[in-house]
Amino acid sequence: MNIASLSLAEKSAPRYTSYPTAPHFTGSIDARITREWLANLPGQAHLSLYLHVPFCSQICSYCGCHTKALRQDAPLTAYKETLLREIELLAKVTPARRVVHIHWGGGTPSMLGPARLLEIAESLGAHFELDANVEHAIELDPRIVDEPLVEALARAGVTRASLGVQDFNAHVQKAAGREQPFEIVSRSVSLLRAAGIHAINFDLMYGLPRQVVEDVVRTARLAAELAPSRLAVFGYAHVPWFKSHQKMIDASTLAGASERLDQAAAIRDALESEGYEAIGLDHFARPQDPMAVAARKGLLRRNFQGYTVDVADALLPLGVSSIGRLPQGYIANAVDLGGWRRAIEAGEFGTTRGRALTREDVARGEAIERLMCDFAVDYGAIARAHGFDEDMFDDAIPHLSALAEEGLISLDRRRVALTRDGRPFARLAAAAFDAYLHSRAARHSVAV
Ligand code: SF4
Numbered sequence: 356m357n358i359a360s361l362s363l364a365e366k367s368a369p370r371y372t373s374y375p376t377a378p379h380f381t382g383s384i385d386a387r388i389t390r391e392w393l394a395n396l397p398g399q400a401h402l403s404l405y406l407h408v409p410f411c412s413q414i415c416s417y418c419g420c421h422t423k424a425l426r427q428d429a430p431l432t433a434y435k436e437t438l439l440r441e442i443e444l445l446a447k448v449t450p451a452r453r454v455v456h457i458h459w460g461g462g463t464p465s466m467l468g469p470a471r472l473l474e475i476a477e478s479l480g481a482h483f484e485l486d487a488n489v490e491h492a493i494e495l496d497p498r499i500v501d502e503p504l505v506e507a508l509a510r511a512g513v514t515r516a517s518l519g520v521q522d523f524n525a526h527v528q529k530a531a532g533r534e535q536p537f538e539i540v541s542r543s544v545s546l547l548r549a550a551g552i553h554a555i556n557f558d559l560m561y562g563l564p565r566q567v568v569e570d571v572v573r574t575a576r577l578a579a580e581l582a583p584s585r586l587a588v589f590g591y592a593h594v595p596w597f598k599s600h601q602k603m604i605d606a607s608t609l610a611g612a613s614e615r616l617d618q619a620a621a622i623r624d625a626l627e628s629e630g631y632e633a634i635g636l637d638h639f640a641r642p643q644d645p646m647a648v649a650a651r652k653g654l655l656r657r658n659f660q661g662y663t664v665d666v667a668d669a670l671l672p673l674g675v676s677s678i679g680r681l682p683q684g685y686i687a688n689a690v691d692l693g694g695w696r697r698a699i700e701a702g703e704f705g706t707t708r709g710r711a712l713t714r715e716d717v718a719r720g721e722a723i724e725r726l727m728c729d730f731a732v733d734y735g736a737i738a739r740a741h742g743f744d745e746d747m748f749d750d751a752i753p754h755l756s757a758l759a760e761e762g763l764i765s766l767d768r769r770r771v772a773l774t775r776d777g778r779p780f781a782r783l784a785a786a787a788f789d790a791y792l793h794s795r796a797a798r799h800s801v802a803v
Contacts, residue, residue: 368782369789371727372659373685374720375710377678379791380687384709386698392681393449396669401486402449403456403667404479405659406438407674408464409692412499416532416603417521417563417591421676421690422462433696434674435471439478441673441699446482449671454483456665459493465500469507476511490514490665492556498535500543505550515554516547518583522563523574530564530608531591537577544581554644557583561618562591564608568621575625585646586631586639587661588622590615616779635662635728636781655728662728675705684711714741715790722748723785726771730778734788735769745769754787 369376410425411418425431446452457479465472479485492515493508500518508516520540521531528534544555557578561571578586593609595601610618623633631639632647635655640647649655649664656663658670659678672679675695678687688705689695695705712720718741725732735745746769755771758764763777764784773781786792 366783368786369792370661371723371782371785372657372661373678373680374723374789375685375716375791376789377687380685380708380710382708384684384686384706384711386704386706388709388711389686389704389706390448392683392686393445393671395683396449396451396681398450399453400451400668401453401455401666402451402483403658403665403670404454404458404483405670405672405674405677405679406457406459406464406475407672407677407688408434408459408461408467409675410434410466411461411463412466412496414532414600416600417560418600419592419594419598420462425466431467431471434692435467435475437696437699438475438673441705442475442478442482444699444702444704445671445673451669452484453486454479455486455489455667457485457489457491458660458665460660461494463496463499464493465495465504465508469503472504473507473511480512485512492517492554494519495543497540497543500546502546505546505552508547509550509552513552515556516552517556517558517587518543520557520574520578521560522566522570523577524566524570527563527566527570530566530604531560532603541581544583554585555581555583556585556587557581559586559588559622560591561588561622562593562610562615564591564604566610566618567614568617571618571622572625575622576629579626579629579631584641584644586626588619588626588637588639590619590637619779636778638662650728653729657724657727685709715743715747717741718743719748719788719790722788726773726785726788727781730781731770731772733770738769748788750790751787755784758784 409422410431411422414424491513493513494517497518518540521533522528523537547555559574559578593601593604593606626639627633630641632642634640634646634650638646645664646662656665658665669682670680672686672688674688675692676688676690678685686706686709689698689707694707698705718737722732722734722737734748734751738747739745755764755766758777758780759766763774763780765772765774771784773784
């Protein structure tokens with residue numbers, strides 16, 4: 356890669372899991388507005404539910420999630436009780452009932468343990484109508500997967516489990532502050548399959564401390580031996596100003612932009628040679644997996660979990676720091692546990708921030724989503740479809756010129772397409788359509 360492309364790779368850009376992005380949410384969206392927006396959902400709207408559990412057994416040095424280490428049981432029971440009240444409150448306010456997608460994220464949701472997980476899942480089933488084909492997914496830490504847990508997950512109706520793997524090499528695991536040998540992951544996969552949970556995702560990472568190309572290739576090959584149906588491969592984002600425990604990572608052991616690009620390319624080549632299809636910026640799936648099918652049809656979507664096949668009309672947030680999306684805009688729960696709990700116990704939603712969407716936001720968000728999902732977009736057609744003149748988003752062109760000069764994108768009238776070499780730069784191309792990006796100095800991770 357030449358110097359000019361490398362300097363582009365070192366630029367920062369949002370991950371575009373929403374548009375406008377979270378730094379542009381404001382306190383003007385509160386519990387009253389959440390109540391009003393939820394009440395206005397049509398009764399036949401399809402719902403997606405996101406449940407956040409902000410606890411882990413210990414904190415990994417590289418973690419970028421909203422979570423904290425927990426050793427006692429009582430806070431888990433208290434958290435479960437508040438979640439049950441929040442489920443009741445949601446069901447009371449919105450007329451919509453049909454749930455097509457459930458996702459438990461964290462943190463480590465399985466920290467709740469079998470009994471509490473089941474109690475929450477039963478409450479969801481009692482208050483909403485779970486679609487016969489509901490996708491019910493949960494993120495798991497392989498170090499705390501055992502038989503009682505997987506039996507409870509199967510009883511709760513879980514259909515997909517995501518295991519945090521990151522890297523299979525001992526020296527990388529040690530430097531990243533999370534040691535879990537291959538056998539632990541392998542055993543978790545066997546237990547899940549034995550319980551009937553066959554849709555299994557792995558999360559892998561590149562750009563971790565002390566990680567080199569050979570490490571990521573070995574990790575990809577070992578992962579493929581366990582035959583997950585989907586993998587997400589994320590670049591480690593070193594943001595110690597935002598996640599203070601990342602200060603435990605020695606920045607001098609981190610790969611530079613060129614090495615990160617090499618690692619990302621090496622994982623992609625290894626997984627593709629194992630029969631996985633590359634999807635979007637950072638996902639891989641077996642050709643028959645629903646995400647691979649959606650990508651081939653141009654139906655891939657993006658939400659706060661990254662790439663998704665979830666096409667629900669509304670994403671409802673449950674738990675501290677959860678973010679939801681309703682047709683009218685985004686709603687974000689309080690990030691402090693006490694604030695979220697006090698609101699729910701007072702019979703009110705824990706919304707503290709959010710963003711009402713303008714018609715222009717929706718159109719720009721669609722252009723950004725298509726670029727992130729399909730690596731190409733006809734932004735003139737999107738402008739027209741939303742009732743604007745087709746030159747509405749031509750203000751993006753100057754921001755795309757550096758990418759065009761490097762041969763990383765092609766621009767034909769109002770159709771932007773990333774070249775194969777340009778695909779890792781999708782976040783930078785998407786940023787050209789972000790009307791808010793330059794209006795406030797938000798710090799983001801590097802784009803590649
Ligand atoms: S288990 Fe996952 S969420 Fe918990 S600290 Fe480690 S990386 Fe973060």
